[in-house]
Amino acid sequence: MTQDIVILAAGKGSRMKSAFSKVLHKVGGISMVRRVLTTAGTLADSKLHLVVGHQGEQVEANCQDFSANIVWQNDPQGTGDALRRVAPFLQDDGATLTLYGDVPLIRASTLEKMTALSNANTLVLLTISLDNPTGYGRIVRNEQDKVTAIVEQKDASESELAIKEVNTGILLAPNAHLQSWLAALTNNNAQGEYYLTDVIAMAARDGVEIVTVNPESEAEVAGVNDRVQLAALERELQSQQAISLMQNGATLFDPSRIDVRGELVTGNDVIIDVNCVFEGKVVLGTGVEVGPNCHLKNCTVGDNTIIKSNTLIEDSQIGESCDIGPFARLRPGTQLANKAKIGNFVETKKAIIGEGSKVNHLSYIGDTEMGANVNVGAGTITCNYDGVNKHKTQVADNVFIGSNSSLVAPVQVAEGATIAAGSTITKQVGEKQLAFARARQTNKDNWPRPTKK
Template sequence: MTLAAAILAAGQGTRMRSSLPKVLHPLANKPMVQHVIDAAKKIGAKDIHLVYGHGAEMLQQQLQSQPVNWVQQAEQLGTGHAVMQVLPSLADASQLLVLYGDVPLIQPETLQQLLAATPENGLALLTVQLNNPTGYGRIIRNPQGAVLGIVEQKDASAEQLAICEGNSGIMCIDAEFAKSALPQLSNSNAQQEYYLTDLVAMAVAENRPVHAVIASNAAEVSGANDRVQLAALERVYQSWQAEKLMRNGASLADPARIDIRGEVTTGQDCKIDINVIFEGKVTLGDRVEIAANCILKDCSIADDTIIKANSMIEDSQIAQACEIGPFARLRPGTQMDAKAKIGNFVETKKTRVGQGSKINHLSYVGDAELAEGVNIGAGTITCNYDGVNKFKTQIAANAFIGSNTSLVAPVSVAENATVAAGSVITKKVEAGQLAIARGKQKNLDNWQRPVKK
């Protein structure tokens, strides 16, 4: 039996006070609905139906690369009505998993439990035990514990409101039952909507099996209706990620002050200080140390590398035992070989820094190739851009570039060459040469400094 997923994402989300559709608001730098799509993929959903309404153009633009079947709900007449729109696309021999685009923390493991509990010709629902279930539909059970139905809060009696088991809204339905039951839903209720939850009572009335799985963590089934709730879910998500890092052998100075907005893999004995942000895919080797206030995006850091405070690394590859920062910025295409060093207030872009080479301070090195043992003095820049095109600077092994040098690309400095401080280099420096390219110094006597008028 195949699995199909229906993700309900048609709501406007007025409480977000935003022109952005609610389900596109980000959690960990990824739209809420994308988290739900990813969960459906992980459990093997063959067909993913996205039920949309408000903000259709923005949704389709943001999710254009996703393997979803777009299903329009022109009028928002309730959850049951939303799922009805999926029926024409639903295969007969399948299970239909109903998910919500604004419930981003649902875990694949929990969904697997729900699928395993889904009976043939019936349904299974995901419930949650809450100390304060205000806003949730209540699960009605008989004395033997069997589920009889779900009553929405606005339709519940005082006795029913005292029930602490709430309905998450997530359920898995046998396709045959869904196709027969959904068209029979009624909107005779306080909201005048077609409730998906009425399927439970209908299944019981037809003697179809109804099973319930209780979620182990309420955060998994919590929705975000406003920015306050979304911020709370963000903190939950980040706490989960921090715990995962620590269990994999990383030490965090403060687990509450780290943000993971992608996928992070760590080796053993990594040390991560406060306010570090990871974006995209980041890989850390063993014994990597990251000081406070660093941002790492789509990069790999090999063993024993130290990243000092306030540094940014993006789309770069760092070999073992390198040293970076503080206040360094490694832009895309930077590659550091073993034991290389990029120091404070240095910016690199599309540059290879060879083994043991150093760019210690106050420099910009872009579109460059540095062999091993190169020393770049403070204030050096590669002039790689003529206003239209980019050109490359090549510096061979053991070259020494003096402070405040401008290397006007395309240009090369051969092995063991030296460039005097303050030079503007426009042509090749041969092996072992000393290049001096600066005006002759003049010292004028009796110079009168300007004074204020």
């Protein structure tokens, strides 16, 4: 059955106390509205509609890759009002699924259960029973246990307030009936708004079957109204992701101290120590070990590589059996071949490091192509920037670079060459040559040391 999926994202969210639209705030590194759109996009034969209002241009820009139909609700008057504005774009047949841009953890599996029950004469409602239903619309059932209406908190009687089963706001209604129901909505209620929930009573009146589905957990249908609730959902998502990683064969030293802000893919026997953050898409091969306090963003790490504590890797490709850190920084464009080593307090940027090559400590390697089995001594710098342009350093295989050397780009060092410690290299070094470039040492007798004034 074809479906229209409407995501409501027009609210300001004043309780967030933010300059940004509520739905643009992130859970797990991804804006809430994008999470909902991504989940909705997994349903087959569906057309997406995104209802925007407050800061709608920014919301639209954040979601432009989803090709959703953008519908404006500049003066929001309730959920029913939002659906009425989408009504002209709905398909004649099929059904309309209503979702919310601030309910980010809804599962595709739950929505699939709803769509499996949908037909031209059935309305599917997602409900949940809560120990404390305060604030939610109550599900009213008749003696035959059939849903007859949803009553909002402010309009409920004492007996209705005692009902534990509540409305999540998520429903799937057949378009053949929905258009007339939306047209018949009124704002004769305590809030003076058009409630989408009023269509439930209309469906019962018209003999449309109303069936209910329950989510797997309360967190799945929890909305965000303030930063406290945002933080609670963040912790819930991180817990879910930690469980999934462990079930896939990763060892987490403390599942409560890992943050995945995007997608983390792990092979078997991956070990992740505490306080690690993963952003964007990160792929860790089999046997990878990540030490404490590391930050990895948009990178791929080959099998059996060890990343030691306090290391930052961003937009980089790491080969197999590499040794990185501690306190290393691999900036965008870094590529390490198998068995390469990057030691403590080393920074790389747009650097290709060949197989078995070592940059052990206190060095900067930028805009560099380095061959295999190169040894870079401590304190070595590739001087890639002349104040206006960046230039490349090329180092061939089996080169030995002594400590505290500077390679002033553009420069080439041929295979098997040796650079003496403390040298500043500005010209090409040939194969198996020894290059040394130092000022002559001068010693002065009886030189008076400065004294403190």
